[in-house]
Amino acid sequence: MASQWNVYESFQALLQAGPYHLALEGVLVMCVLWLFTAKKKPSKMVRLTKKEEEDLLADWTPEPLVPQPPPLDHPNLHTRTVYGKAGQYVDLGTGQKLLNLATQSFLNMGERPEVEEAAVTCLHGYGVGSCGPRGFYGTTDVHLNLEERLAAFFNCEAAVLYSYGFSTSASAVPAYAKNGDIIYADECINFALQRGLQASRSRIVYFKHNDPDDLHRLLKEQAIADAKDQKRANATRKFLVVEGVYFNTGEVCALPELVVLRRQYKLRLFLDESVSFGTLGPHCRGITDHFNIPMTEVDLLMCSLELGAGGNGGFCVGTSFVVEHQRLSGLGYCFSASLPPMLAAASIKVVDILEEEGAGLVQQLQDTSTQMHRALTTLHTKVNITGAELSPIKHIRLNESSGDRQSDEAVLRQVVQKAEEYGVAVTVASYLSDREANAPQPSIRITVHKNLTDAQIDTARDALTHAFTDVLG
Amino acid sequence: MYLVTLLDGRNQNMVAHTEVSPQVSPEKILTAGECSKTRGSESVRSKGPDVLCEQNEIVNHKKSNHVAVAGSGTVPHPKKKSYKEEDCSLFVAFFTFLSYGVLLLVGYIKEFFVPVTTKEKNREEIELCSPFTNFTIYLSYGVLFFVGYVKEFFYPPSTKEKNREGYVPLYIGFESFYTRNVYRRIQDCWNRAICSVPGAEIDLMERYTPDYGWTIKHTGKTIRCINVGSYNYLGFAENKGPCHDAAEEVTREVGITTSSPRWELGTMEIHRKLESLVAEFLGVEDAITFGMGFATNVLNLPSLLGPGCLVLSDEFNHASLILGLRLSGATVKVFQHNNPEDLEKKLREAIVYGHSRTRRPWKKAVIVVEGIYSMEGSICDLPNLIRIKNKYKAYLYVDEAHSIGALGSHGGGVTDYYGVDPKEVDMHMGTFTKSFGAAGGYIAGSKDLINHLRVTSHAQVYAASMSPPVAQQIITSMVIIMGKDGSTEGRRRIQQLSRNVKYFRQRLRQMGFIVYGHDDSPVVPMILYLIPKISMFVRELTKRGVAGVGVGFPATKITGGRMRFCLSAAHTKEMLDKILKEVDEVGYLTASHYSREPKSQEPIEW
Numbered sequence A: 001m002a003s004q005w006n007v008y009e010s011f012q013a014l015l016q017a018g019p020y021h022l023a024l025e026g027v028l029v030m031c032v033l034w035l036f037t038a039k040k041k042p043s044k045m046v047r048l049t050k051k052e053e054e055d056l057l058a059d060w061t062p063e064p065l066v067p068q069p070p071p072l073d074h075p076n077l078h079t080r081t082v083y084g085k086a087g088q089y090v091d092l093g094t095g096q097k098l099l100n101l102a103t104q105s106f107l108n109m110g111e112r113p114e115v116e117e118a119a120v121t122c123l124h125g126y127g128v129g130s131c132g133p134r135g136f137y138g139t140t141d142v143h144l145n146l147e148e149r150l151a152a153f154f155n156c157e158a159a160v161l162y163s164y165g166f167s168t169s170a171s172a173v174p175a176y177a178k179n180g181d182i183i184y185a186d187e188c189i190n191f192a193l194q195r196g197l198q199a200s201r202s203r204i205v206y207f208k209h210n211d212p213d214d215l216h217r218l219l220k221e222q223a224i225a226d227a228k229d230q231k232r233a234n235a236t237r238k239f240l241v242v243e244g245v246y247f248n249t250g251e252v253c254a255l256p257e258l259v260v261l262r263r264q265y266k267l268r269l270f271l272d273e274s275v276s277f278g279t280l281g282p283h284c285r286g287i288t289d290h291f292n293i294p295m296t297e298v299d300l301l302m303c304s305l306e307l308g309a310g311g312n313g314g315f316c317v318g319t320s321f322v323v324e325h326q327r328l329s330g331l332g333y334c335f336s337a338s339l340p341p342m343l344a345a346a347s348i349k350v351v352d353i354l355e356e357e358g359a360g361l362v363q364q365l366q367d368t369s370t371q372m373h374r375a376l377t378t379l380h381t382k383v384n385i386t387g388a389e390l391s392p393i394k395h396i397r398l399n400e401s402s403g404d405r406q407s408d409e410a411v412l413r414q415v416v417q418k419a420e421e422y423g424v425a426v427t428v429a430s431y432l433s434d435r436e437a438n439a440p441q442p443s444i445r446i447t448v449h450k451n452l453t454d455a456q457i458d459t460a461r462d463a464l465t466h467a468f469t470d471v472l473g
Numbered sequence B: 001m002y003l004v005t006l007l008d009g010r011n012q013n014m015v016a017h018t019e020v021s022p023q024v025s026p027e028k029i030l031t032a033g034e035c036s037k038t039r040g041s042e043s044v045r046s047k048g049p050d051v052l053c054e055q056n057e058i059v060n061h062k063k064s065n066h067v068a069v070a071g072s073g074t075v076p077h078p079k080k081k082s083y084k085e086e087d088c089s090l091f092v093a094f095f096t097f098l099s100y101g102v103l104l105l106v107g108y109i110k111e112f113f114v115p116v117t118t119k120e121k122n123r124e125e126i127e128l129c130s131p132f133t134n135f136t137i138y139l140s141y142g143v144l145f146f147v148g149y150v151k152e153f154f155y156p157p158s159t160k161e162k163n164r165e166g167y168v169p170l171y172i173g174f175e176s177f178y179t180r181n182v183y184r185r186i187q188d189c190w191n192r193a194i195c196s197v198p199g200a201e202i203d204l205m206e207r208y209t210p211d212y213g214w215t216i217k218h219t220g221k222t223i224r225c226i227n228v229g230s231y232n233y234l235g236f237a238e239n240k241g242p243c244h245d246a247a248e249e250v251t252r253e254v255g256i257t258t259s260s261p262r263w264e265l266g267t268m269e270i271h272r273k274l275e276s277l278v279a280e281f282l283g284v285e286d287a288i289t290f291g292m293g294f295a296t297n298v299l300n301l302p303s304l305l306g307p308g309c310l311v312l313s314d315e316f317n318h319a320s321l322i323l324g325l326r327l328s329g330a331t332v333k334v335f336q337h338n339n340p341e342d343l344e345k346k347l348r349e350a351i352v353y354g355h356s357r358t359r360r361p362w363k364k365a366v367i368v369v370e371g372i373y374s375m376e377g378s379i380c381d382l383p384n385l386i387r388i389k390n391k392y393k394a395y396l397y398v399d400e401a402h403s404i405g406a407l408g409s410h411g412g413g414v415t416d417y418y419g420v421d422p423k424e425v426d427m428h429m430g431t432f433t434k435s436f437g438a439a440g441g442y443i444a445g446s447k448d449l450i451n452h453l454r455v456t457s458h459a460q461v462y463a464a465s466m467s468p469p470v471a472q473q474i475i476t477s478m479v480i481i482m483g484k485d486g487s488t489e490g491r492r493r494i495q496q497l498s499r500n501v502k503y504f505r506q507r508l509r510q511m512g513f514i515v516y517g518h519d520d521s522p523v524v525p526m527i528l529y530l531i532p533k534i535s536m537f538v539r540e541l542t543k544r545g546v547a548g549v550g551v552g553f554p555a556t557k558i559t560g561g562r563m564r565f566c567l568s569a570a571h572t573k574e575m576l577d578k579i580l581k582e583v584d585e586v587g588y589l590t591a592s593h594y595s596r597e598p599k600s601q602e603p604i605e606w
C-alpha cells in the first residue's frame, strides 16, 4: 500500500477475483454499511416545510450575549489600582504607602536592580515582542539560554519555557494524560492545574488534601479493579498531580510518602512548584530539595515564573524523554508567541541570583515566614490561619462561616479595607467559586516577603488585629 | 514544527471539533467531511486524523467501555486481542502503517473522482492541481512511510525509560512514527534560533546535524537573512525608536512583573490606560487585556459560552479557539473555510432543529471566525457573516490575531477593511503579538460584555497581569498607528505594508507560482505541494539569505504543502525584489512554478 501502484494493482486484482469472492466482499461491505446506519438515531428526522422553518426561525429568541451583566457596583469591577512599583511598599492611591503583603513576589526580586538591568540590556538588542511562535523564528538564543540554565539548576536534562504562567501546567498535563488515563490529584490543587486536568479528558480522582493515606486507599481500590481487568490496567497510565506548596492552602506537600506510593503503584508524578520554587530547600530548588528527594522520582516539574521568581511565563523540567514531547504537543507552547526575550533575560538573572545566594535567600524567607506565622496565630478569636509555618503563603479564614460565600467574602473585604487604613495592603484570595472543582473557603491571603523586618511584621500583626476587631467585634 | 505539532495538534483539533459535546450525533460530526463534494481534498484532511486517532486508541489504550471520562461521555472501544506492552512496537508499526495506508487510499480514491481545486473564495483564480502532481504527493508520503516502516521493522524504536520499569508507556508509539520518520529528516527547517530583533532582517544561528536530524548543534556563527517568517506586520519589532524608549522607561519605573492577578493587586495605571486606548482604537465601548493571546481565547470562551449554546466554527480556526470552545462545553459545528453559504445552511438547520439530543432550542448561537487565517492567507467574508448573523440572531466572535493593525486604512482590522461599523461585531478578539510587536491579547465589545468578563474571566483571577513594558510597547505602537503622536509614521507604515503586499503577491503570481489567499492579505502562502520541496525551499532560501516558513501536513491538508511569507512594513522594495529573485530561482530548482494560467508580462509597479 505504499504507493499508488499497489492500490491500483489491488484494485485490478479485485476485479479479476472470482464472483464468489466479490459477492463475499459485497456482503461484508453491506454489513459495514448496515452497522453504520443502524447506529443512527432510530427516529426519522421530520423534514419541515420552508414555511415551518421560517416560523421556527422567527420564533427563536436567543438569550442576550450576556444574560446577566454584573451589577455596576460588583466589587471586582472596581479593583484597586497600583501606582508605581509594587515593592515592599505599595501605593494604592490612598495617600499613604502601604506595607505590601499581597503581591506574590516572595523573594523581592522586583527590587533587585540587576534583574531590571538584564531586562533592559536585552531590550536594547531584541526589542520587546518575539513576533512569532517558537517554531517560526520566535526562538532566540536568550530562550535557549534560559532553558539550559533552568535544566542545569534542577539537575535535569531538559527544560521547556512557556510564555504564560497559567498556560504552563494547563498545557503540560494534557500533553501526556489523555482520554482513558487516570489522574490522581489533590483536591486543593490550583486552578491552572484543574484546567489542565479538564483538558486532558482523563478520569480525575481527587484525594483528600495532603493526605497520602486517602490516596493509598484510592490506589488500593483501583488495584483491585485492575486485577479484574488486567488488560485495561496495562494500558491505563496513572498520574499523580500535586503541588510543592499549595497555593490555595499554604500547606507543604507530603512528598516522601507520595514518592513511596508512586513507586509502589507506578504513578507518574507531576509536581507544580510554582510557590515552592525559590522558597524551599537549601538550593532553592523547591520541595524535592527540601526533602532531599532525587529529581528522578519526579516525572515532570512544572513551575510558574510569576511568583517568587518575579518574572513572567513558566517552565517545565524533567528528562528530555518527557520534556521534549511538549515542544510538539504542548498546545500553549506550539501555538503561541514565545516569551518576550527581555523577560526571559530577566529570569536568567534570577537564576543567577538563586544559584549564588540560594541558601541565604531561602533561610531568610523561611525565618520571616515562620515569624509572621507565629505573629498571626493570635490575631483574633474568630479566625484561624492555615498553611505551614515556613510557607510564604498563609490564609486567614473565618472560624465560623455564615454559610453564604458572598457574605463571608464581603466581611473579608471589609477587613482588607480596614487593614488598608491601618497601613497594610492584603487581599482576599480570589476564586471563581462556581468554576473550581472544590472551591476553597473564602480567605485573606497573606504573602510574606523575604525582606520584611521585625518591625514590619509587628505592624502587619497590629494592623490586621485592629482590622479584624473593627469588623468582627 | 507545525508539521508535527499539528499531527498532534490537528488530531486534537479534530477531536475537539467533533467531541465537544456528546449530543452531537455521528452524522453531524462528519459534516465537515460530507460537504466536501466540491473540495475533495478537504475530506481527506478532516477525516484523516480521526482515522488516525481511532487507530492509535485501539492499539495503545485498549480502553474499557466504562471509564467515566472527564468532560465527555463514555467512549466505547472495540475489544482487541491483547499483547504484552513491552514488545508492542511491531504491532504499533503495523497499525501505524495500516492507518496511513488507509488514509492514503481514501485520499487517493477521493481525489481520483473529485480532483483537487485550489479554489479561493475571495479570489477569482481557480487552479487545479494536476493529477500527476497529486499522484506524486501521495507517492512521496508513501515512500517516506514505507521507508520508515521497513526501518522500524528491523530496528524497532526503543521506548524504554530509565527509572520507570514496568510503567505503562508514556507515549503512544503511533504518535511518534511521523515524528521519527518524516519530521526528523526535515526538522532543521523549523525552530531555528535567532539572535537579533525579529525585524526586517534577522541573524539566524547557524546549525548542523551530525546524525540526520536526531540532534542539532549550533556552530556559533550567524547568518544574516531577510525576515519573511515573523509576524511583524507593521514593523514594530524594533530595538530603537519610541516604542523601545518607552518600554525601557517603564521597566525602570515599575519593573517587569506585577506578580498578582488583576483582581488582587495586578491592576496598574498602565493597564487601565491600555484598555481604554484599545477600546478607542477599535471604536467599541470597552476592552479587556490579557498577558497571552492563546490564553485570551482559551480562558475566556468558557466564560462566554456553555452547554446548550451553539457554535459555528470555521474549519481552519486556530488551536486556541478550538481548545477554548472545547473547554466551554458548547456544541460546536464546523463549517467550510470562509464559506458563507455553508455557514448559513448549517446555522439554519441547527436553529430549526434545535439541540440534536434534547430537541430544545439553543440558548444562543455564536459564529467564531478569524480575521486573517494564518495558514491560508484568506480574509474572512465579514459583510456576509454580518448579514447571516443578523438574519439568524446569532452573535459574532472575530479573532483578529493577524488582521488587527495589518488590515484597513487605519489599521483597524477587518471592520476597518470592509468599512463596517465595529459595533456590528459582538466580540472582537485579537493579539498584540503580531502588528504591535508585543505580547498578549484583548477582547473588546460592549460595556456589558467586558464587565461580564471582568468578573468571570479565568485570566483575571488566576493569572498575573500583563508585564508593564509589554503594555507600554502596545500603547506606544498603538498611539503611533492612530496618529496620536502627531506624526504620519503610522499611516506610512500601513501604506508601506499594503503596497508591499500588492506588489509581492502580484509578482509571485506573475512568476507562475500558485498563491493562496486574498490580494490584500500580508500572509502569503505559496503552494509547493511536496514535503521534500518544502524542506528544500526553506534550506535553499536560508542559504541565499531569506528566512521563510514552510508548512506541510498535518498543519495543512496532505496536498497543501506550502511556503508562507509574512510581509512587513519594514521591508523595502529592494528587499522584496531580492526575495522574489531568490524565490524564483529556487522555484526553478525545485520545479515549483505550478500555475498554468496565462500571465501578463507587464511590469508590476510597487
Ligand SMILES: Cc1ncc(COP(=O)(O)O)c(C=O)c1O
Residues within 6 Å of the ligand: A335, A336, A337, A338, B292, B293, B294, B295, B297, B318, B320, B370, B374, B399, B401, B402, B431, B432, B433, B439, B440, B441
Ligand atoms: C488566530 C490566532 N489566535 C490566537 C493566537 C495566539 O496568540 P499569541 O501568540 O499572542 O498567544 C494566534 C497566534 O498564532 C492566532 O493565529
